[in-house]
Amino acid sequence: MSALLEVEDLTASYGAIRALDGVSFTVPERGFRAILGANGAGKTTLLRTITGLHRAGSGRVLLDGEDITRLPADRVITRGLAHVPEGGGVITELTVEENLRLGALWRTSRRDRATEAEVLELFPPLVERLGRSAGTLSGGERQMLAIGRALMARPRILLLDEPSLGLAPLVTKQIFTLLRDLRERTGLTVVLVEQNAAGALAATDSGVVLNQGRVAAEGDSDELLSDDRTRHAYLGF
Numbered sequence: 001m002s003a004l005l006e007v008e009d010l011t012a013s014y015g016a017i018r019a020l021d022g023v024s025f026t027v028p029e030r031g032f033r034a035i036l037g038a039n040g041a042g043k044t045t046l047l048r049t050i051t052g053l054h055r056a057g058s059g060r061v062l063l064d065g066e067d068i069t070r071l072p073a074d075r076v077i078t079r080g081l082a083h084v085p086e087g088g089g090v091i092t093e094l095t096v097e098e099n100l101r102l103g104a105l106w107r108t109s110r111r112d113r114a115t116e117a118e119v120l121e122l123f124p125p126l127v128e129r130l131g132r133s134a135g136t137l138s139g140g141e142r143q144m145l146a147i148g149r150a151l152m153a154r155p156r157i158l159l160l161d162e163p164s165l166g167l168a169p170l171v172t173k174q175i176f177t178l179l180r181d182l183r184e185r186t187g188l189t190v191v192l193v194e195q196n197a198a199g200a201l202a203a204t205d206s207g208v209v210l211n212q213g214r215v216a217a218e219g220d221s222d223e224l225l226s227d228d229r230t231r232h233a234y235l236g237f
């Protein structure tokens, strides 16, 4: 399987603080990869640097072989990479439908956008809530809306930052299952940043474990789940 996303020796800093220190990994086409690690390990910085929201110091990010390292975030989206930020980033004052439409704004050609009907087919609970403000949704529905909004730009790869944050365990499981189904149904490649390592490893194919801005371990999810040393040292379970 060829790699859709390749991260090569990536570094990123905040002033004197080195948040990413030579991170390399790949994500195959149609892969579902978890990025794990404790608070402050560098997970959010990694996603933001891949997406073009934080400037890389050195190293490269390749999307389907094309160097996107220094492209601004809007151009990264038009290349087919979408990012669901921590908390989802839905606008609570707007309706569900208005939020969905925002996701399509990045794509100027109709051919490159998904239609609302296509996205809603994947998230039936949102259909009857289209006219309601997003602020009235439950946490799980809000995450669905955030994912649906990202899909409006018809991405090839979706990066999510801690979608489980603030959700009950059962709802978290539903969201992870939904992401798996999405991959099966649409061929989407998914990268999931999570502190909930056990849940994420149960859902994904493979994982990358970060510690202090470096890759501490990587492998198939079931291997990482049974690797006691990595679990105890970096994953907290």
Ligand SMILES: Nc1ncnc2c1ncn2[C@@H]1O[C@H](COP(=O)(O)OP(=O)(O)OP(=O)(O)O)[C@@H](O)[C@H]1O
Residues within 6 Å of the ligand: 014, 017, 018, 019, 037, 038, 039, 040, 041, 042, 043, 044, 045, 046, 195
């Ligand atoms: N805006 C910022 N200014 C300065 N330092 C920052 C900033 N954001 C993150 N850092 C530092 O960079 C390092 C990596 O942080 P990052 O948020 O990427 O980790 P994380 O694994 O996503 O953690 P969390 O799970 O808490 O979000 C940490 O040392 C953190 O303190």
